[in-house]
Amino acid sequence: MALRGTNQEFGRPYNRRIVLESIRLHGPIARGDIASRVGLTVQTVSTIVRELEEHGYLLSLREEPRGRGLPPATLRINPEGGYAVGVHLTPMGIDAALINLSGDVIESTHREAPHATPDHAFELIGAMVPELTSLRPGGRVLGIGMALPGPFGVESMSFVGPTTMAGWKDVSLPDRLTASTGLPAFFETDMAAAAMGERLYGLGAGFSEYYYLYFGVGLGGVIVHDGAVMRGAWGNAGEIGHIPAIPGGELCPCGNHGCLERYLSLEALRRRNIGEAAWVAEVAPIFRNAIATIENLFDPETVILGGLAPTDLLEKLVGAAAQLPNSISARRDRKTPRVMVATGGQHSVLRGAAALAVSGVLSPRFGQMFIAERERRSDLMHSKGVAA
Incomplete structure (x- = not known):
């Protein structure tokens, strides 16, 4: 589902943003198709497009006529704009x-x-x-x-x-x-x-509702809902790494014991100082339970695993999640795996x-x-x- 336009006062900059995003995701695209996708009138879209063209952000293309009349002009992002x-x-x-x-x-x-x-x-x-x-x-x-x-x-x-x-x-x-x-x-x-980068330029572009699990020095994650990263009341939603997962576990700098990122993170791998395969086997049960928790909390289409970790390490973790616990995501009508490796890479x-x-x-x-x-x-x- 695309972001939708707004008729509220001061909404013009927001509409400009979603028109530009629609063109980036679906271009080359005609003005009428943009209007249908974002819920604005063709006149409003045309005004925004004209403004963006004047400033060099868009390129307008027109195919050669194949019959009577001119085909509608289509728009795409000007990469060098x-x-x-x-x-x-x-x-x-x-x-x-x-x-x-x-x-x-x-x-x-x-x-x-x-x-x-x-x-x-x-x-x-x-x-x-x-x-x-x-x-x-x-x-x-x-x-x-x-x-x-x-x-x-x-x-x-x-x-x-x-x-x-x-x-x-x-x-x-x-x-x-x-x-x-x-x-x-x-x-x-x-x-x-990272979740927004994956949505714009990676695997996330194909989903409306997914959870991005960020595997970095620490561990975090955010739900992407209708194309927007949900940030919470103070912008800190996603600190899944600080969910106490192991009763009586390792002391975390946050003051709690057994926080998830003490076991699942690049920093945790460094501290264990063992081979990747052995480490993945060791933390696999914790990882599987974390995925089931995410699924039961957010009901995502899929969980996309990305971040700073090398792709081969992420693939090993996903492989270890082949036998996931039951959750609300264990549906017969699933069309995608419950856990996938991000395609956007470390960029x-x-x-x-x-x-x-x-x-x-x-x-x-x-x-x-x-x-x-x-x-x-x-x-x-x-x-x-x-x-x-």
Whole structure:
């Protein structure tokens, strides 16, 4: 199911976003087909399309006539109409990529920076971004999105322990990121960014309702509902890694015992210091129970396993889940496996972070439509971006 347009006041930036997304997902596509998909009038879609064309975000194509009359013009994303930078900050280091409007990774780069301090990290990012944007001299760089481990704003859990960015409490992320790069800046949890990247450019594009299980240094996951990542009341939905799963289990930095990510995560694999096959066999029962819990809570079409882990490790985990416990997902009419390996790869989080920047510039998030009037007046789409 596609995102739907809105007739509410201040809905134009949101409509712009979903029209652009519909074209990206289904293009080349005619205006009338866009209108049907997003629930807007053809006139409204045409107005938005004209605006996007004028700013170079879209290309209009028309096939050769095959009979009487002209075929309708179809629209597609102009890949070179703009770029965004995606950054992923982890306890292991920093990854960044320059990504065009079609989601193609122009180039990516990595810096080893274990448990980097804010000053060191932003210094590195400030050097990485010009290297990337110089690959498209004169190109319009819309903004930068940064993904990092959450949760945010939780005193006892945020930026605490080896799976988070310890020492980053009270850092003004957008301000520091803009100061380091000169770009409009946005940030998100890495699991939400990866889920969006997978939805836009990977296996998730084929599902309306799926759970993305993010297997990184820690463990997280989010439900994607009707094309949108569900973030919760404070934006921290998805900290499945902190569900106590083993009574009397290992002490977690959050203060609880037996948290899931103490057993299922790259950090857990590192601590066990055994071969992957032996580790997978050891944690398989825990993984299977986690999948059944996710299914009973969210009733997804499927669980997509992705993140920072190598694909072969993810495939071993999925293989270990061949005999899953019974759950509401054990249906006779299933058309897809209950657990699948993501196809977006490790670039999903960077693509999702870049998409966050594009969305943030072209349209405020739907929940931001009702913020203060002075903030609503700001519309970054009409700026020319930052030339590389």
